[in-house]
């Protein structure tokens with residue numbers, strides 16, 4: 001199973017991007033605004049894995065609340081799954097706590113769902129199914 005992306009929460013992209021882009025040398029892709037999540041996301045690539053650095057654009061952004069509670073740092077890990085419905089069904093059957101009971105649309109025609117950190121050793125997990 002591949003990792004689609006790793007997402008970091010930061011207060012300021014300008015204070016986070018230079019380390020990953022200029023010092024570590026990750027390939028910078030783009031920065032995009034995601035109004036539904038109230039974030040700006042800088043997308044970098046480590047091989048096939050994207051690193052998304054998320055900066056809240058409003059105080060009530062989920063990422064702003066995350067930083068308030070837990071500070072800057074790892075926000076979530078996104079795994080690629082072949083069949084999101086099947087995966088969600090399996091997790092539900094096992095009683096794993098989910099944030100999304102049903103898939104929702106992600107970027108680029110993907111379908112995504114979030115699993116609650118309580119089910120995943122304290123890490124927010126995103127499941128991503130590529131467009132068919």
Ligand code: CO
Pocket residue numbers: 005007076078126
């Ligand atoms: Co994500």
